[in-house]
Amino acid sequence: MYERLYRSLYRIRRVEEEIARAYPGDQIKSPVHLSIGQEAVSVGVCEALRPDDVVFGSYRGHALYLAKGGSLNEMTAELYGKAGGCSRGKGGSMHLIDPEAGVMGTSAVVGTTIPNAVGYAYAFRYGGPLAPRAANGSTAVPREEGSKATRGASGPPSSTAVVASFFGDGATEEGVFAESLNFAALKQLPILFVCENNQYAIHTHQSRRQGSLAICERARAHGVPAERIEDNDVLRLFERTQDVVAQIRDGQGPYFFEVMTYRWQEHVGPGQDYRLGYRTEEEARPWMENDQVSRLAALVEPGCRAQIEAEIEEEVAAAFAHAKACPFPDAQELYTDVFKEAQHAH
Ligand SMILES: Cc1ncc(C[n+]2csc(CCOP(=O)(O)OP(=O)(O)O)c2C)c(N)n1
Ligand SMILES: [Mg+2]
DSSP: OHHHHHHHHHHHHHHHHHHHHHGGGSOOOSOOOOOTTTHHHHHHHHTTSOTTOEEEEESSOHHHHHHTTOOHHHHHHHHTTOTTSTTTTSSOTTOOOBGGGTEEEEESSTTTHHHHHHHHHHHHHHSOSOOOOOTTOOOOOOOOOTTSOOTTOSSOOSOSOOEEEEEETGGGGSHHHHHHHHHHHHTTOOEEEEEEEOSEETTEEGGGTOSOOOHHHHHHHTTOOEEEEOTTOHHHHHHHHHHHHHHHHTTOOOEEEEEEOOOOSOSSSSSOOGGGSSSOHHHHHHHHHTOHHHHHHTTSOHHHHHHHHHHHHHHHHHHHHHHHHSOOOOGGGGGTTSSOHHHHHO
């Protein structure tokens, strides 16, 4: 188990370090929001999920995409704006998707994917047997529920798969956050909400934005049981996700994690930003000393660790080489996936 967690944590860290290294070369035109320091959140949850579970995330989405099994080659090609990218080079770092791996999308617009995730959970719960996910990303349309009261509706769920919705502490200030939690609780949907609380929205600390810092209490107020995971603790999060996801599969409705974590790099871009003065290196230091990548490295037998690291170095180098070698999309690609086919023809 430590090997699995370490492999995923180390892989994400190395991919993002390479993005930071390559970025000044200006071949990656997309803005990049790195998760360095926050990998534990995606890894702790995704390692406890099944392949048929699905995730939705934010623009800070490399870690989630990779932790859930998204294709590394397609992600790097996407960053380089290439035709082989997961969004065919049109989405960039903030718009990652790999439906076959259960990564249903990330978005630049804060909070947008929370209701998308709730809708998907609604389809899992009430939509009848879902067709296997199509490679084109199409999702099932939920059937009508009729007049039957749906809270705690009788009959087995349509699927035992669950949805995990990842978002930042800033996204909890969006109105749609409250609406989504309310609906998920009302319909007892199979969804795990994961708030990655790194305490900042761009350069503004949570205490300067929120009247109540108790995000879990706000979740509970909507009828969603909630707990806080302290210290970016990947092992605790992994264990708790296993338990909680079993309950959700069992039809016990939504659950909420607030995971305390910390972003090491600047909000957007490859570098550091302590010079801006909105936070200090003293504040960051304990989080860096409690690095979960190093913590897990120490729990893996040295020979095994060396092998994992060598394999990942090779994979990462190959992915960046692949991205650079890929062609750019044809100009015609600008006209696809913009409008629905019928409107396009019109
Ligand atoms: C609807 C919307 N409002 C504002 C923004 C500008 N914006 C981009 S990132 C961000 C901060 C969000 O913070 P948080 O949710 O905590 O995520 P983090 O960046 O810390 O991962 C804001 C306000 C946006 N992209 N979308
Ligand atoms: Mg934040």
